[in-house]
Amino acid sequence: xxxxxxxxxxxxxxxxxxxxxxxxxxxxxxxxxxxxxxxxxxxxxxxxxxxxxxxxxxxxxxxxxxxxxxxxxxxxxxxxxxxxxxxxxxxxxxxxxxxxxxxxxxxxxxxxxxxxxxxxxxxxxxxxxxxxxxxxxxxxxxxxxxxxxxxxxxxxxxxxxxxxxxxxxxxxxxxxxxxxxxxxxxxxxxxxxxxxxxxxxxxxxxxxxxxxxxxxxxxxxxxxxxxxxxxxxxxxxxxxxxxxxxxxxxxxxxxxxxxxxxxxxxxxxxxxxxxxxxxxxxxxxxxxxxxxxxxxxxxxxxxxxxxxxxxxxxxxxxxxxxxxxxxxxxxxxxxxxxxxxxxxxxxxxxxxxxxxxxxxxxxxxxxxxxxxxxx
Numbered sequence: 527x528x529x530x531x532x533x534x535x536x537x538x539x540x541x542x543x544x545x546x547x548x549x550x551x552x553x554x555x556x557x558x559x560x561x562x563x564x565x566x567x568x569x570x571x572x573x574x575x576x577x578x579x580x581x582x583x584x585x586x587x588x589x590x591x592x593x594x595x596x597x598x599x600x601x602x603x604x605x606x607x608x609x610x611x612x613x614x615x616x617x618x619x620x621x622x623x624x625x626x627x628x629x630x631x632x633x634x635x636x637x638x639x640x641x642x643x644x645x646x647x648x649x650x651x652x653x654x655x656x657x658x659x660x661x662x663x664x665x666x667x668x669x670x671x672x673x674x675x676x677x678x679x680x681x682x683x684x685x686x687x688x689x690x691x692x693x694x695x696x697x698x699x700x701x702x703x704x705x706x707x708x709x710x711x712x713x714x715x716x717x718x719x720x721x722x723x724x725x726x727x728x729x730x731x732x733x734x735x736x737x738x739x740x741x742x743x744x745x746x747x748x749x750x751x752x753x754x755x756x757x758x759x760x761x762x763x764x765x766x767x768x769x770x771x772x773x774x775x776x777x778x779x780x781x782x783x784x785x786x787x788x789x790x791x792x793x794x795x796x797x798x799x800x801x802x803x804x805x806x807x808x809x810x811x812x813x814x815x816x817x818x819x820x821x822x823x824x825x826x827x828x829x830x831x832x833x834x835x836x837x838x839x840x841x842x843x844x845x846x847x848x849x850x851x852x853x854x855x856x857x858x859x860x861x862x863x864x865x866x867x868x869x870x871x872x873x874x875x876x877x878x879x880x881x882x883x884x885x886x887x888x889x890x891x892x893x894x895x896x897x898x899x900x901x
Contacts, residue, residue: 553881556897557731557741558781558820558827559718560774567717567737573710575647578654581697582676588641598694613637629682632671651738660723664711677704719776727825730776731879743881744771745785745816746896747834750889762796762805763890768814768836771900781820781827788813791838803847810841810863820879827879832895834873838866 559567577583591597593605606617619634626633642653654663667673675682679699683690700707715721718730718737730736749766768789775782793807814836821829842862849855877884877895886893 553897554732554735556743556820556827556830556879556881557736558774558783558822558879559730559736559741559776561740561742563717563719563774563776564737564740567714568739570710570714570717571651571738572647574707574714575650577700577702577707577710578642578650579647580700582679582700583673584643585697586672586676587636587643588638589643592635625687626682627684628680629671629675633682648739652734655729655734655738659725660715660718660720660727660729661725664708664715664723667711668708674704676700677707719779719781731827742771742900744769744787744898744900745832746770746894746898747789747814748894748896749892751891759800760796760798763794765792765794766790766812768812770814770816772816774820779822779825781822782818783820783830784815784817786813786815791841793843801847803845805843805845806858807843808841811839813837813839830877830879830897832873832877833871835867835869835871838868840865 557564581589592599592603597603602621604618606614608614615634619631622633623629623631640653640657642650645653657663658666671682677700679696680688680691681696702710712721714737715723720727720730732741735741747766747768747770749764751764752762766789768787770785770787772783772785789812791810791812793805796805796807797803798805814834816832816834818831818833820827821831840863842860844858844860846858849857873895877897881897881899884895884897886895
């Protein structure tokens with residue numbers, strides 16, 4: 527029985543602790559925020575989005591067009607195109623300054639990439655991640671003239687034209703003032719571990735979805751190896767397959783993860799030709815734990831470290847060996863195998879912090895680590 531325990535423990539330690547992983551992944555970058563942080567971020571963004579989706583903002587971002595026939599603007603409003611048929615910025619909007627002079631030369635409609643008036647809260651979050659970095663986003667929200675004018679409700683009109691606001695259908699005021707709007711953005715940043723977004727620091731993890739929609743992950747370990755070197759003269763195929771949901775913790779820009787999961791340990795086709803014996807293993811269950819660090823480069827997840835330990839559950843196997851003719855043959859014999867703790871330590875696979883498959887070795891001794899999203 528000592529040899530059986532050694533086979534499981536030694537084979538796992540040798541196989542998982544040696545060599546390096548060849549990455550086969552080019553999927554999305556992981557989101558290193560905990561489930562609680564993600565939920566907090568989504569709730570905080572929903573309060574920010576209330577302002578973005580308010581008519582005083584969305585009218586300028588695709589909902590209203592000053593160049594169509596039913597506009598309240600003067601007839602002289604027209605869209606000027608350049609030689610490529612694209613909107614010519616200055617000729618088109620220069621005439622706007624005649625009325626909206628308090629906004630200086632900034633009063634204009636944005637490009638199509640910023641027409642988000644009909645987007646959902648989640649889509650709007652993705653759009654903002656794509657358009658600006660965290661540093662640029664909050665600075666733009668703090669000081670952009672058009673954003674500030676949206677909160678005053680005066681359309682950038684000078685005092686002598688202010689009465690136009692009272693006679694022109696215009697949305698009700700935004701229900702919060704500009705200061706509260708910025709506080710909500712700061713709460714959104716705090717949930718994403720971005721309290722002080724410096725220039726050049728990206729959004730956490732997946733640049734589009736992290737902090738916008740739930741991002742939950744799991745690791746699948748698939749280990750295949752044979753008995754060569756453990757039982758000389760014997761052959762066999764061993765297979766461990768485990769699924770481990772992982773959760774992240776993040777604070778101060780540092781992120782870690784851990785998880786617990788289950789799986790199976792199978793040994794098949796095990797025989798020893800020298801003795802003529804065969805072994806029939808019954809599948810054992812496994813309990814496995816993973817933990818590691820998220821290594822970041824310029825604030826962006828780059829690599830994952832990984833450490834594992836497991837317990838292979840109690841099982842049994844039948845041994846059948848040839849007997850001399852006429853003897854009282856005792857076979858097959860059933861052997862009970864107790865629970866086996868296996869401390870594998872660092873797998874150290876140099877994993878990219880991305881979804882996908884990472885492989886080590888080649889058949890028949892092969893380890894595949896899969897990082898994927900879970901429901």
